[in-house]
Amino acid sequence: MRAMTDLNFSKVQFVEIDAEREGQRIDNFLISLLKGVPKSMIYRLLRKGEVRVNKKRIKPEYKLCADDVLRLPPIRVSEKEEGTYVNIQRAQELESAILHEDSHLIVLNKPSGMAVHGGSGLSYGVIEALRKIRPDAKFLELVHRLDRDTSGCLLIAKRRSALRALHEQLRNKQVDKRYFALVSGTWPKTRRVVNAPLLKNTLRSGERVVRVSDEGKPSETRYNVQQRYEGATLVEASPITGRTHQIRVHCQYAGHCIAGDAKYRDPDFEEAIKTKGLKRLFLHAHRLSFAHPKSGEQMTFDAAMDDQLSSTLEKLKRV
Numbered sequence: 001m002r003a004m005t006d007l008n009f010s011k012v013q014f015v016e017i018d019a020e021r022e023g024q025r026i027d028n029f030l031i032s033l034l035k036g037v038p039k040s041m042i043y044r045l046l047r048k049g050e051v052r053v054n055k056k057r058i059k060p061e062y063k064l065c066a067d068d069v070l071r072l073p074p075i076r077v078s079e080k081e082e083g084t085y086v087n088i089q090r091a092q093e094l095e096s097a098i099l100h101e102d103s104h105l106i107v108l109n110k111p112s113g114m115a116v117h118g119g120s121g122l123s124y125g126v127i128e129a130l131r132k133i134r135p136d137a138k139f140l141e142l143v144h145r146l147d148r149d150t151s152g153c154l155l156i157a158k159r160r161s162a163l164r165a166l167h168e169q170l171r172n173k174q175v176d177k178r179y180f181a182l183v184s185g186t187w188p189k190t191r192r193v194v195n196a197p198l199l200k201n202t203l204r205s206g207e208r209v210v211r212v213s214d215e216g217k218p219s220e221t222r223y224n225v226q227q228r229y230e231g232a233t234l235v236e237a238s239p240i241t242g243r244t245h246q247i248r249v250h251c252q253y254a255g256h257c258i259a260g261d262a263k264y265r266d267p268d269f270e271e272a273i274k275t276k277g278l279k280r281l282f283l284h285a286h287r288l289s290f291a292h293p294k295s296g297e298q299m300t301f302d303a304a305m306d307d308q309l310s311s312t313l314e315k316l317k318r319v
Contacts, residue, residue, distance in 0.1 A: 009034070009075045017068040023164045026053065026070075027060035028117075028127075028141060037075060039118050045073065063167070090114070091129035099301050104162040104294050105143075105155060106130075109303040112151040112280045116142055126154065144170060144177075147245065149260075152179065152285025152303045157293075165293035170242070176289040179237045179247055180226070180305065182282035182312070183256035184269035187225055187233040194221050194250040198243045209263065210245040212253050219243045221250045229316035231272060232259065236286075247283060258283055259312070276315040277308070284309060 021029060030042045030051065049057040052071040053064070064070075093111075100107040108126065110116065115125035124132075127142050134140065143155040143166045157163035169175050199216030201209050220240040227234040233256065237247045248264045251257055257266035259273045259282040273282075289300040 009072070011074050013072040015070040015072065017064045017066060017070060019066040020160050021064050022066045023160075023167045024064050024141065025060065026051070026058055026062045026064060029064060034075060041075075045075070087124075087129075088132070091133045094126065094129055095133070099153070099303060100299075104159050104292070105157055105166070106140075107288065107301045108154045108156060110146055110151055110154040110285075112149050112306065112308075115148040116145050116154060127156070130156065143167065144175075144242070146285060147248075147281070147283070149281035150179075150283045150285060151306060151309075153177070153288035153301055154285070155288060155290070159293075162293040166290065169290055173240065174291065176287070176300075177239060177285060178287040179239075180234060180282075180284045180286045180309075181237050181247060181251060182232055182234050182259040182273075182309075183251050184232060184259070184266045185256050186228065187223065187235050187254070187256050189225050191254065192223055194223065194254050195219070196250060196253050198246060198249055200244050208244065210243070210249045212249065217241070217243060219246055219250070221247055227313075228319045229313075230319055231269070232316060234313065248281075273312070276312045278312045280308060282309060282312065 027042065027046065030046075031039060034042060043060060045051045046058070046060050050073040052058070053062065053068050055069075055071070094108065097109045097111065098106060099109055110126060116127060117125040118128050127140060130140050131137065137158065139157070139159055141157050141163050143157050143163060146152065146154055155166065157166060166175070196212045196219060197214060197216035198210050198219045199213035201211065203209060218241065222238045222240060224236045225233060226236050235256075237251075239246050245264070248258055248261055252261075252264040257264055257269060259269065260278050260280050261283075262281075284305050285303065286305070287300065287302050289298065291297065292299050
């Protein structure tokens with residue numbers, strides 16, 4: 001087994017994962033390892049099964065384990081590293097969106113419209129932008145994800161040990177994530193939970209679509225009504241499981257689509273809400289609670305809504 005510093009990418013390589021890499025997503029690991037290789041190629045290698053872990057095909061979201069054996073096919077690496085294009089001004093705006101930072105982690109109020117990670121046609125996301133404006137940072141990794149159009153609390157680890165500890169909290173459902181969503185119609189106060197299995201599909205176009213299906217994975221979201229408006233309700237959603245598009249699909253399944261959701265939409269509601277000036281998905285991760293990975297102190301952070309969400313609510317009539 002060869003050390004990563006001794007790899008020769010012109011032929012098949014086998015890499016043994018050490019404890020320091022445990023918990024890291026395979027796509028993030030490959031992006032950091034294969035400098036000069038376009039992200040589109042990395043995701044294509046994963047999709048086609050050319051990268052294998054313990055002789056098995058894996059998905060981009062697979063989390064590495066200590067002693068995993070990674071097989072890499074021959075890969076053409078650019079002699080001159082192709083630096084990821086990052087809009088520096090946009091990246092620097094992230095500094096002002098930081099809610100908390102210490103030696104172990106960053107809590108960020110992610111803006112809507114910015115992906116958390118590059119790939120799938122996007123040259124960069126939040127994590128690449130942070131790495132670009134902090135070139136001396138030895139370690140920066142996403143602890144979890146938010147949809148591109150979702151804003152709010154995003155947690156980033158600055159140490160491998162912090163990433164492992166926070167991932168363990170996520171697995172044990174010890175991280176409390178709460179979202180504000182503006183949904184169509186009158187959400188009944190008695191509907192506190194949506195339990196519906198979710199199945200992820202990829203269309204020919206490459207677009208990901210999630211639907212409720214008995215063949216899907218168990219999924220649970222809890223809801224609390226915050227405020228009623230004419231034709232809409234502001235709810236707080238707490239995902240107990242962490243499936244792709246979970247809150248959005250559960251709202252649609254309950255008959256109350258989220259405002260501004262182009263994928264899981266209610267056309268009549270969309271037309272009505274557009275007159276209030278909303279041009280984005282009304283889904284905002286407003287609160288995040290977890291135990292600090294070093295001290296164990298319980299921490300809670302609140303992220304304010306952006307002006308567009310606040311303005312939309314001000315234009316609605318309360319009932």
